[in-house]
Amino acid sequence: MAVLSTPRSAVQLASKGQPLREHLFRIALIASLAIAFVFLLALLSYVLIEGWPRLDSRLWENMPSVRNPDIAGAQSAITGTLWVISITALLTLPTGIAAAIYLEEYADRDRWWNRVIELNIQNLAAIPSIVYGILGLGIIARTFGLGFSVITASITLGLLVLPIVIIASREAIRAVPPSIREGSLALGATQWQTISRQVLPASIPGIATGSILALSRAIGEAAPLLMLGAVSFIRFNPDGVFASYTVLPIQIFNWISQSREGFHILASAAIVILLVILLLMNSAAIWLRNRYQKRW
Amino acid sequence: MPNVTVRGPVAPHTAEALDPVFTVAGLSVFYGEYEAVREVDLTIGNREITAMIGPSGCGKSTVLRCFNRMNDLIPGARAAGKIMYHGEDLYGAHVDPIEVRRRIGMVFQKPNPFPKSIYDNIAYGPRVNGMKGKMDDLVEEALTQAALWDEVKDKLKQNALSLSGGQQQRLCIARAIAVKPEVILMDEPCSALDPIATTKIEDLMQELSRDYTIVIVTHNMQQAARVSNRTAFFTADVDERGERHGRLVEFDETSRIFTNPTDKRTEDYITGRFG
Numbered sequence: 001m002a003v004l005s006t007p008r009s010a011v012q013l014a015s016k017g018q019p020l021r022e023h024l025f026r027i028a029l030i031a032s033l034a035i036a037f038v039f040l041l042a043l044l045s046y047v048l049i050e051g052w053p054r055l056d057s058r059l060w061e062n063m064p065s066v067r068n069p070d071i072a073g074a075q076s077a078i079t080g081t082l083w084v085i086s087i088t089a090l091l092t093l094p095t096g097i098a099a100a101i102y103l104e105e106y107a108d109r110d111r112w113w114n115r116v117i118e119l120n121i122q123n124l125a126a127i128p129s130i131v132y133g134i135l136g137l138g139i140i141a142r143t144f145g146l147g148f149s150v151i152t153a154s155i156t157l158g159l160l161v162l163p164i165v166i167i168a169s170r171e172a173i174r175a176v177p178p179s180i181r182e183g184s185l186a187l188g189a190t191q192w193q194t195i196s197r198q199v200l201p202a203s204i205p206g207i208a209t210g211s212i213l214a215l216s217r218a219i220g221e222a223a224p225l226l227m228l229g230a231v232s233f234i235r236f237n238p239d240g241v242f243a244s245y246t247v248l249p250i251q252i253f254n255w256i257s258q259s260r261e262g263f264h265i266l267a268s269a270a271i272v273i274l275l276v277i278l279l280l281m282n283s284a285a286i287w288l289r290n291r292y293q294k295r296w
Numbered sequence: 297m298p299n300v301t302v303r304g305p306v307a308p309h310t311a312e313a314l315d316p317v318f319t320v321a322g323l324s325v326f327y328g329e330y331e332a333v334r335e336v337d338l339t340i341g342n343r344e345i346t347a348m349i350g351p352s353g354c355g356k357s358t359v360l361r362c363f364n365r366m367n368d369l370i371p372g373a374r375a376a377g378k379i380m381y382h383g384e385d386l387y388g389a390h391v392d393p394i395e396v397r398r399r400i401g402m403v404f405q406k407p408n409p410f411p412k413s414i415y416d417n418i419a420y421g422p423r424v425n426g427m428k429g430k431m432d433d434l435v436e437e438a439l440t441q442a443a444l445w446d447e448v449k450d451k452l453k454q455n456a457l458s459l460s461g462g463q464q465q466r467l468c469i470a471r472a473i474a475v476k477p478e479v480i481l482m483d484e485p486c487s488a489l490d491p492i493a494t495t496k497i498e499d500l501m502q503e504l505s506r507d508y509t510i511v512i513v514t515h516n517m518q519q520a521a522r523v524s525n526r527t528a529f530f531t532a533d534v535d536e537r538g539e540r541h542g543r544l545v546e547f548d549e550t551s552r553i554f555t556n557p558t559d560k561r562t563e564d565y566i567t568g569r570f571g
Binding site for chain 2: 108177179180184185187189193197
């Protein structure tokens, strides 16, 4: 009876006090997050404040100028970026998705060549972008004779992000449960019908998300394009895939290298434009992911 | 020794009553080097419900998946022996597995509706098979036959994943019916369902057996006893290397299997002494 009369729940469930370790661990996690966040915020506010005086219509209405930072703009770089990235998307997405379909749905993993391909796609994704620049210069610009043009830049950037597109698409395709494929095949559908009517539609959101993120990376690339003749004083918009071109990262790089203060402000303003394009693309990726998220 | 029990009791009281759809003779199924099922002889009767029962790993699902060549999809899987479908060798060189699966439908253990509307789930099979006729009528007919029409007729455009588990499974049955198969294979169709949904599916099976030949794999002996005309009891033999090989022990009318089994192992299993 004595046992029963003690307030048992109070005795057994009372908090022992969270150990110090728990607190420290949590603080470390928050601190890590804070470091990333604070630096991003500092960067954003810096370019915004610095570039604010020139963040107006002159930036996208005027062409670059070497003489006068007040009338210089980045129109040719903005259109150049849009040209290059659109052609990159047109070239990379079908190829990347097709490669992913092959690897996920058709490739027999017992064959050594399929394993070699798989391994090398992972490796390709890790190759520095400047190496792709050298490849583009040597093979696409010179051997294929495509010169310093939009198409050379697009093919090179396309090769650069292709492994990322393939890897992202494979993950999206693999996320479609095997039971969906079985259900389709059991109804007398062919393998291609099953892929095109069930697997692909179900994995499109994941593929789109991964592809947009891959293209965002391509937009920000300057290094390979430095080797591919993205000259920064192009005073006209590209009029086709064989035209000369420049892109925003190159234009920014060039302005920052100038000695006059006015060009530095211009560079910050152009960075804001580039960041806005990137943020829009990433938001589209997040929106797509949430909109079409599947719960099986 | 077991071969005697496999072949012995099958013939006598089934030969005259059976109008065979499938005749299985000496069927062994391999996954690579491993022989998962050994020497099965079985006959599936037209417009009957045949149940395949037995403990886990006895090869009953493996055998079921041979009937529509779904085992072809597993790398390294191979079937030896013969499965005759209306006298034609299902594994013959000229046989197209796509065509086999169109005629022999399948319902899986876990309901697997496509992430599409209810309507598109049903219409998918007829579409990929290029079937003619008014799609709306086909969909209504299939859903009616699967006893689901009244529950879903006002929400055909809704995503099929919004249905309950039992409704999803009936949708999968409707989806299989929509391509007008002759046979429906069911691989533990109720194992993911609650008792009420299970009862509905069992009633549906009885209903469907008037038009279709049904083969069902089940873990649930009461279910086999309730719904089937004939029952095949499988078990697994363990060989000297410790590998399990599924084999058919006894195949007979369900009433006889459950009241007067010939083989001791069948009796032990149905009386709950093992498995």
